Amino acid sequence: MSGNTVTQPNSASCTPSRAARELGLKRGEFDLAVNLGHIRTVPDEGGGGLRVTRTEIDRLHTEDGFPGTLKQRVEAVGTKDGAELLAVPLGRFTRLARLGVVVPVTFYLNRYRAVVWLYLAEELRQFAADENNAPLLRGRTSAGLRQQLAEGLDLRPRTWRGRHLGFLRRRAGDHPWACAAAVASQLDAVQIAEIVQDPYERAHLNRFRPSPPAHGAPGSPAAHLAERLSMAQDPGEIGWLRADLAQAVGEARARQPAPRPTLGRAAPGHGRPTPGHGRPTPGHGRPASAPAPTEAWELTHPTLQTAAQQSPPESEEPGRSRGLLSRLMRRSA
Template sequence: MSGNTVTKPQSLSFAPSRAARELELRRGEFDLAVHLGCVRTVPDEGGGGRRVARTEIDRLRTEEGYPEALRKRVETVGTKQGADLLEVTPARFTRLARLGVVVPVTFYLNRYRAVVWLYLAEELRQFAADGDSTGLLSGTTPSGLREQLEAGLDLRARNWRGRHLGFLLRQADGHPWARAAAVASLLDPVQVAEIVQDPYERSHLNRFRPRPVTNGAPGSPSAQLAERIMTADHPDEIGWLRADLAQAVSEARTDHPAPRPAPNPTGERPTPHPAAPRQTPRPTAPPPVAQHHDPAHQEPERSRGLLSRLLRRNP
């Protein structure tokens, strides 16, 4: 092998599937580790998504308790297992989640298209060990909270969106349009259009729009349900997201204006090229009305006939 070949270990990186195997994680565990910031990723220089550097793999492997400690940080549980960790009934656990006391970290849709919320086991253990939480884990639910639950309060989707937005902002790596797109991804398209009225800016914003959180086919019932979960539906939540989007777009516009067609050097709108005259096909048979002879149309025919005679006379 030629001595001119230089290997740069620090430049090596892995696609998510390979990185998950390197870290001895299931793909779902790996994705959650990335969401939580446990595994740091870098942009793919070829534009193919996020990757994990070899140095990051090595760093995690040298941590104490690897790989069990890493798996424990991304361990998730559903309602029943979460209730067992808090030593409460599943019904009380659900009430705590609806009140926003415990916050889901992810979700999936089961075969009945019902939303199944998942929670970080480590967070629940810490909550159970906190002495201030004793009143929420036992006894009667305070009347004010009980009234909110009876009125239909459910903060699970909203709290998950807040967590998810934090992940998207981390993945933006400080890019102003990517940050704006992260905020826009939680708003209805009509809301986005009201804030970002310039069509070129909206088009540029959509280039950085995060991928959907579901693997369902676009337009499928599963994808539509996931989209509803992704979209803010509380008036105050919509309000602060709109304000954040306006601020983010303003900053992006200042730092990196959205591309748009180059203006005409003269400052005038370009004049379109004149269209070729439309050729009207000749009828196969003369119309039943008297024909109108256009001298302007006959003149070229006469000219062509005269030219032909002259050429025959002067070979």
């Protein structure tokens, strides 16, 4: 596995909530630390998500400057504090963010359901300290960029999605279908169905598809808004994700084919099932025009179909039909 997820089993582990308390982090800070790779996690064997081993907690406790250094790495600030860190006016910081120069690391919805973008304070300090960025902080914005901003250009959602996709890929590690599902999480169902046309592969992909960041109660307006922010919107972005998903699914298919239902085998010595055995009666369980499961299976197996056509009809008892017909004719005479 790569990134922040390891697979070694460890019985001495705890839930994310408890790990956050022991590390002196708020739950949002803990999740951000996991996404950034500062805290390594292990899969929960019970299927309940992720856990943190006691060894990992002890490692973080022994780092120099703990817990201050860890909290500094995950400190996220809004636009106002971000402008102060860059020593620029609030309007310039917003323009830099809308142009994609500085990239949000997360967001939340305020009481008015407005999106509030947050930025890593450590990244902003590094950005301000780099002399190569001085023209962006002090120079005049070009006329072309000013025109795009006036027309409503805002790359914050897209740059955040790109960053969030990196987080999801880190969590997926080297699992091929989980990596593909990370890409699929930013495309709608129609786009996915066009690329992954096999229904079994699509179902397997959905097993690993991560949920969008939780904001508000499920089904609430805030939750719907967060889900929309998580989905690609720009045609160029959608095209890139479609190509990436096709490649990821192809690699997953080659490494680990999606599971499919196992077809039953006919009993030895019988080319066809016994009539009425294992089939639904007419009008029960399927339309009359639809082939029965055994018939549909035979249609995909020409060898059995040919053998069935060439097999002789079952023998009748000699004279039984003729004797019955004679008695009926004498009775009617």
